[in-house]
Amino acid sequence: MNFRQLDLNLLRVLVAIHRTRSVTAAGKALALSQPATSNALARLREFFGDDLFVRSPVGLQPTRLCEQLAPAMQSQLLAMESLVLNHQPFEALSSQRHWRLSLSDLGEILFLPGLAAALRSESPQASLSNISVDAAQVASALEARDIDIAIGILKPQHRGIRSQLLFKERYMAISSQDWSPTPRGRGNTLSLAQLAQARFVVVSPTATFHGSVEKMLTAMKLQDRILVRPRHFGAIAVLAQSTDLLCIVPEMYARDLSQRLQLQMWTIEDAPVYEVNLVWHASTDQEADQQWMRGAVKRLFSRA
Known part of the structure; x- marks a missing residue:
């Protein structure tokens, strides 16, 4: 094994396959074709004298040698990338980033x-x-x-x-202009008793950052009042305008929709506060x- 004969670009392929457990997915991440990625894996196997990955029902599984190599290589590649980028000036106006x-x-x-x-x-x-x-x-x-x-x-x-905190928010409800709570109250804060008489729309995306809506309603023992669970927030505006349902959404979105579409916005009594963060x-x-x-x-x- 002669290190000087190793194409260092191959190490990026090794790290990508280790992360994705797929030759095809690794190729997409590196902007390589599937044949090129397969060829790179073959060259790696020849250089190290090891299979590196074996097929399994849940994708490619790393061998013991691969488990020793890949994490260390990923760390070194990140360090080199950071070192190079730190010495390159950044001009936003001309950047093609x-x-x-x-x-x-x-x-x-x-x-x-x-x-x-x-x-x-x-x-x-x-x-x-x-x-x-x-x-x-x-x-x-x-x-x-x-x-x-x-x-x-x-x-x-x-x-x-x-991570850095951007802002704190809570969940609020929006409804059509015709909707009113039962029993009627004063102001725009909905009590637990009023919520218990309403029916809800709660968005349930697959890769969700907003699963806490259902957690909040479960804590209030109101989860059985959820009538509609769309997968995307795009349907919320029409549902709020055209039905007698309360749509529960984050405050920032509630304010945006209520201002643009003349919907009613309601504060939910004792709604928990959550944090929206920037992460890197x-x-x-x-x-x-x-x-x-x-x-x-x-x-x-x-x-x-």
């Missing part, structure tokens, strides 16, 4: 327009993608540089993950481009 964010379905509605407008104004040649990442996998995606930042109800406790990996702390993007997010959305 492709930013990769992780936002929930609602986060895309609330944050993407503002971020896109900021890019068009301050970094017009840059582009932006919202990458679908399950909330439980955000820390791994940040570490692997699959995404640059994440915004949401996130509190990853993994080593090397940084510590390895990007000193990178000028990442600092710029984090600064833009905080400037646009921070109310902490």
Whole structure:
């Protein structure tokens, strides 16, 4: 085994397959074709004299040697990438950077327009993608540089993950102008007794950052009052306008819809407060481009 004969680009393939447990997924992450990724794996197997990965019903499983190599290699690759990027000046106006964010379905509605407008104004040649990442996998995606930042109800406790509070919110209800609580009350705060007489719409996205809505209603013993569970927030406005249902959504979205569509907005008595955080990996702390993007997010959305 002669280290000088090893193409270091192959190590990126090893790390990607180890992370995704799939040759196809690793190729997509690295912008390589499936044959090119398979060829790289074959060269790695020949160099190390080991299978490195074996097939299983749940994807490729690393061998003992691979489990020793891949985590250490990923750490070294991140360190080298950070070292290189730290010495490159960042000019937002001329940058062609492709930013990769992780936002929930609602986060895309609330944050993407503002971020896109900021890019068009301050970094017009840059582009932006919202990458679908399950909330439980955000820390791994940040570490692997699959995404640059994440915004949401996130509190990853993994080593090397940084977070900063953007704002605190609570859940509120919106309804049509014709809806009124039973029994009738004064003001726009709904009591537990009034909520117990209503029927709810609660969004249940698959990769959710908002599962706590159902937790809140369960704690209030109102989970059986949920009548409609759409997968996306896009249906909320029509449901609120055209039915007698209460739609329970985060405050920021409730205010936006009530102002634009003349819906009623209701405060929920004793609704818990939650935190919306900006999350990133510590390895990007000193990178000028990442600092710029984090600064833009905080400037646009921070109310902490």
